[in-house]
Amino acid sequence: MKKVSSKLIAIAGIITLASSCSKERSPVTAWEYNEPKNGGFEVGPYEEQETGPGLILVEGGTFTMGRAEQDVTYDWNSIPRRVSVSSFYMDQTEVRNLDYLEYLHWTSRVFSANFYDVVKKAMPDTLVWRDRLAYNEPYVEYYLRHPSYRDYPVVGVNWLQASDFCAWRTDRVNEFILVREGIVDYAPTPTENDYFNTDQYLAGKWTGTVKNPIPNLDPNGGDRLVRMEDGIFLPRYRLPTEAEWEYAAYGLIGNTIGERITDRRLYPWNGHGTRNPDDQYLGQMLANYQRSNGDMMGNAGRLNDAGDITTPVFSYWPNDFGLYNMAGNVSEWVMDVYRPLSPEDKSDFRPFRGNVFKTQLRDPADNNAIMIDDTIRYDADSNIISMPGQVRWRDVSIAIPDDNLDERRNYKYADNINYLDGDVQSQAVGLNGGTWTENYDPASGKPESSGMYEYGNTSMINDKARVYKGGSWKDRAYWMVPGTRRFLDQRQSTAWIGFRCAMTRVGSPEGLGAR
Numbered sequence: 001m002k003k004v005s006s007k008l009i010a011i012a013g014i015i016t017l018a019s020s021c022s023k024e025r026s027p028v029t030a031w032e033y034n035e036p037k038n039g040g041f042e043v044g045p046y047e048e049q050e051t052g053p054g055l056i057l058v059e060g061g062t063f064t065m066g067r068a069e070q071d072v073t074y075d076w077n078s079i080p081r082r083v084s085v086s087s088f089y090m091d092q093t094e095v096r097n098l099d100y101l102e103y104l105h106w107t108s109r110v111f112s113a114n115f116y117d118v119v120k121k122a123m124p125d126t127l128v129w130r131d132r133l134a135y136n137e138p139y140v141e142y143y144l145r146h147p148s149y150r151d152y153p154v155v156g157v158n159w160l161q162a163s164d165f166c167a168w169r170t171d172r173v174n175e176f177i178l179v180r181e182g183i184v185d186y187a188p189t190p191t192e193n194d195y196f197n198t199d200q201y202l203a204g205k206w207t208g209t210v211k212n213p214i215p216n217l218d219p220n221g222g223d224r225l226v227r228m229e230d231g232i233f234l235p236r237y238r239l240p241t242e243a244e245w246e247y248a249a250y251g252l253i254g255n256t257i258g259e260r261i262t263d264r265r266l267y268p269w270n271g272h273g274t275r276n277p278d279d280q281y282l283g284q285m286l287a288n289y290q291r292s293n294g295d296m297m298g299n300a301g302r303l304n305d306a307g308d309i310t311t312p313v314f315s316y317w318p319n320d321f322g323l324y325n326m327a328g329n330v331s332e333w334v335m336d337v338y339r340p341l342s343p344e345d346k347s348d349f350r351p352f353r354g355n356v357f358k359t360q361l362r363d364p365a366d367n368n369a370i371m372i373d374d375t376i377r378y379d380a381d382s383n384i385i386s387m388p389g390q391v392r393w394r395d396v397s398i399a400i401p402d403d404n405l406d407e408r409r410n411y412k413y414a415d416n417i418n419y420l421d422g423d424v425q426s427q428a429v430g431l432n433g434g435t436w437t438e439n440y441d442p443a444s445g446k447p448e449s450s451g452m453y454e455y456g457n458t459s460m461i462n463d464k465a466r467v468y469k470g471g472s473w474k475d476r477a478y479w480m481v482p483g484t485r486r487f488l489d490q491r492q493s494t495a496w497i498g499f500r501c502a503m504t505r506v507g508s509p510e511g512l513g514a515r
Helices: 007-018 097-111 116-122 137-142 159-180 198-202 242-250
Strands: 055-058 061-065 081-085 088-091 331-337 358-360 384-386 393-395 430-432 435-437 465-469 486-489 502-504
Touching: 055 242, 061 242, 081 242, 088 242, 097 116, 097 159, 116 159, 116 384, 159 198, 242 331, 242 465
Parallel strands: none
Antiparallel strands: 055 088, 061 081, 088 502, 331 465, 358 393, 430 435, 465 486
16 A cells, blocks of 8 residues: 555644644635634645555546447447546456455355345355366366465356445555554454444444544534545446446557657557567467367467466456456456447437436434344345345435435436436437327336336346456457457356446545656
8 A cells, every 4th residue: 555644643733733833724704724713624634645555546537438440249339439537546456366265255244144145245256167068177176266276266156246345445455544544453352343434433423442543623513523524435346338448448548649649559568469569578469368169278288378267367468557458368347237329319428328326214203313224125126235234225316305306417316327318218208298208107216217228138238237347367359359348147157257346536646656
């Protein structure tokens, strides 16, 4: 993790500032900051966002997203379009088996005694290696847990499990930051009642032990917990959006001179070949993929990519952002819900399809306090949607007056996955003064399904179809072009799809001191 000075000392230093001769004043009210006598509004020192473990800053910019190769499948689902992506952080490598085993170990320690369903939910499907006409049983037994494969990318993880891993990682990293700053102590035996959860902590509902609370300058209160305004907590780890992943994969920062991109790329490297053209490494493969029918790794004595299946996550050369295996090895989950014509519909700034707007659930009987789950909640498909110790969330709804959706202009309902999906008539129920109107479900506040996709009959597309990007160890070179896109049901997994995490960059896209 990036070396930083102790934020706890910096925050505690506010007390010293409060007693100093010269104090910073508000330019709009002239009241002094950090002054208990006038209310104690705190303004602490802050430099910039700390880089989380395993992450690399991907400086944002504009690029042409979509097809760069011939559309050999004739799907016409990757229409080129110029978009802009904000700066963000991305894992340098795919998530490894060792990383996922750490997650399973923690989950088992906390939930196995009383909520084994949570442990079971996190388990990868090792049976994805089975093939009815191939002998792959050794991978079923050894690939996830044997130390020989600890640095190989985890597979058999569906989209839901990958998203859960990102949420777990957020809490563990933020907990480590609090331990490092001396605010809380290590919890060697966390339970489902007191394990650290970032949302629960920020809501003031965490029941763990605070070692060194922060002095509060508010004259009405004593010590306090860390707040978002302190800048200590990192934003959430999450899956990258499709646009972020594609932008990061190309790594066009290496082809930029001034404000010009001098050469467009087909792959995450220059040129149209898949072998290294440098004299020092001439002819060596640049990625792990299937070269032709039955050729997974080349000939004995001169293996081409030296990978019969996956390879260690630091194999081959990184792209110009410093990211490894953005082509080949394993394909990777991204956040987006799949639609064939999403490139036409999505915004040109931070494009993404899949928004379901939520808000924290509050209890009117307890002074509108934020509610925490004390058991497991399931959805209609028997998927776990909330675990003990987590803040409860609900979809915003036009039926709930406090959400004020009737006054909003930028959205009118929670689930926007189908927004602009298809022609107007297919999503409308009739004319109202010459304008097509949508039919809302009064319970959820979202438009009723238009039935455009007859899932299981004429299409495999529905709101659970998630995009995955990039080629894998069993794909041909065509799929290593970052602009290609495929989809799979979010509840399914394969032996060739893995994932890596991303994180939003807050503040300056370049970082302080860049200019």
